[in-house]
Amino acid sequence: MTDTIEHRIILGDEQAFELLYRRYFVRLCAFANKFLNDPQSSEEVVQDIFLKLWENRVTIRSDGSGKSFLFQAVHNKSLNLLAHQKVVNRYSEMIKTVYFHTEEFDAHESLMAKELNLRIQTIINDLAPECKKIFLMSRSEGKKHHEIAEELHISIKTVETQIYRALKKLRTELSDYIVILAIFLFFNI
Amino acid sequence: MEEPLDYTELIARFLEKKIDEDEFADLTNWINESYKNRKIFDQYNEVWQLSNVVFNEGYYNTDAGWDSLHNRITINNTVKNSKIRLIKANQLIIWKVASVAAMVVAALFFGLFFQKKPKLSTNQFVTIQSPRGQKSKVILADSTVVWLNSDSQLTYSNDFDGEIRLVTLSGEGYFDVKKDRKRPFIVRTLNADVKVFGTRFNVCSYSDEQLTEATLEEGKIAVNIIGKVNPVEVTPGQRMVFDKQSDEISLKMVDTKLYTSWKDNKLRFDDAVFADVVKKLERWYDVKIILDKDLKYSERYTMCIKTESLREVLKRLKLTTPMSFKIEEEKVFIYPKIRLPMN
Incomplete structure (x- = not known):
């Protein structure tokens, strides 16, 4: 019998549940972190959503795919948490401004896209060598701007410019990629 | 053309938590300006989170996460199960006996034997499976009787006394549902929910088949097709067929015996x-x-x-x-x- 993962989960198949978990855990955490800016809280939100999904698997009925249900649930829970946060800082203030004002805002397209890692790596590889090197030192090795500047004997300003350039490139290329992907999905090619 | 102010830089500084008071005010104004600006911010935010994940493997630890979640699930079940044992131990035992007895009766009735017995799984769901070439009959806690055709599976919570009586069906089943106006009985399948109060009907929904069918002998049922707004009401003698490929629903008067006689072998x-x-x-x-x-x-x-x-x-x-x-x-x-x- 070839059942969908969703159906197998409803029937109490723990392996199917684990599969779903392993497939989306990291992306959902990254998604939650867009709102929470705290990896630990983000992980907790995602854990809670998965726990709820498992406990209520028979009564939860998501139309379409379980995947969009998960993203929606994480989105709601994160924003809810943010709204009830006791300590307000600059970060949460900004996030609220961006995400509470726009109802229809529900962008997690790139997080849902397939072959995403590969795509990002391609974009990074296509950057100018200096730009790529600095971006990876910052993002992958977690080095501070002044550390990179010292190591490469360049100014902090240059380090920053290169990092922003890389981000800009990623954003433009990814959003183009997502648009193309959406068209493909729409026509079911 | 030169942009008056490069907001990429501001957004990046914000995400890196390096933004100062003035820059923060600038960025806030810019964000408030338009939907488009908020969208751009969102895209940068997403790229930022993505680069954390893509370039730092293990930033979020799936293995550790799964282990801890798995533990929580198991503990929750143990707690719940022990609660049930304390509060309504009698009921549970009677219920267990009843369901086993139902299986025995069914086995005698059909002259068959079963490969799988009903089991009380730790997650509190009971699954009854009718293997290929065999049929089974189950009596639920509310005395609803279910005949399961071959290669079919019925799942329900052993906590069957909630507000709704919900069962999940994969394959084909004939239901003789005990009347209870207050608690609807719902048969959930892959493509549709069949909602009833007390009636006799047949549901056929094999995952490898294109059609989901519901045939009504007596009473009234409402079929909620997933993705459709209005439920389809089926009256006695009618057979509802949903074709998932063409997305079409048809409702016809039929000789219901053709679709239900499998339960009489x-x-x-x-x-x-x-x-x-x-x-x-x-x-x-x-x-x-x-x-x-x-x-x-x-x-x-x-x-x-x-x-x-x-x-x-x-x-x-x-x-x-x-x-x-x-x-x-x-x-x-x-x-x-x-x-x-x-x-």
Whole structure:
């Protein structure tokens, strides 16, 4: 019998549940972190959503795919948490401004896209060598701007410019990629 | 053309938590300006989070996460189970006995034996499975009776006394639902929910088949097709068919016996196409039927099978169809009859 993962989960198949978990855990955490800016809280939100999904698997009925249900649930829970946060800082203030004002805002397209890692790596590889090197030192090795500047004997300003350039490139290329992907999905090619 | 202020830089500084008071005010103004600006911010935010994940493997630890979640699930179940034991131990035992008894009765009734017994799984759901070639009968806690056709599975919570009576069905089942106006009984399948209060009906929803069907003998049912707004109301004698490929629903008056008699161990066909007959026979007898590609399916079949063996049924098919067959253990090969030259 070839059942969908969703159906197998409803029937109490723990392996199917684990599969779903392993497939989306990291992306959902990254998604939650867009709102929470705290990896630990983000992980907790995602854990809670998965726990709820498992406990209520028979009564939860998501139309379409379980995947969009998960993203929606994480989105709601994160924003809810943010709204009830006791300590307000600059970060949460900004996030609220961006995400509470726009109802229809529900962008997690790139997080849902397939072959995403590969795509990002391609974009990074296509950057100018200096730009790529600095971006990876910052993002992958977690080095501070002044550390990179010292190591490469360049100014902090240059380090920053290169990092922003890389981000800009990623954003433009990814959003183009997502648009193309959406068209493909729409026509079911 | 030069941009008045590069907001990429501001956004990046914000995400890196390096933004100062003035820059923060600038960014806030810019964000408030338009939807487009908020969208751009969102895209940067997403790219930022993504680069954390992509370039730092193990930033979020899936293995550790799963282990901890798995523990929580197991602990929750233990707590809940022990609660049930304390509060309504009697009920649970009676219920267990009843369900086992139901299986025994069913086994006697059909003269069959079961490969799988109902089990009280740790996650508090009971699954009853009717293997291929076999049928079973189950009596639920509310005294609703369910006949399960072969290759079908019924799942329900052992906490059956909530606001709704919910069961999940994969395959085909005939339901004789105990009347309870206050608590609807819902049969959940892959493509539809069938909601009833007390009635007799048949639901057929095999995951490898294109059609989801509900046939009503008595009472009233409402079928909620997933993705459709309005439920389809089915009245007695009607059969609702949902075709998931064409996304179409049809509702027709039928002889309901054709669709429900399997529970009385009769397999009926009325003007059925060959492919239909083959699929039903495969499940009924637990065989794999392999059709020769040259076989033409133009014939229509009307017949009733009761106690006949597979060989007898195939012989009857042969009377009206130009075909030959060969049985090899669990496989049946059907191919066109070799026409011998006349005279």
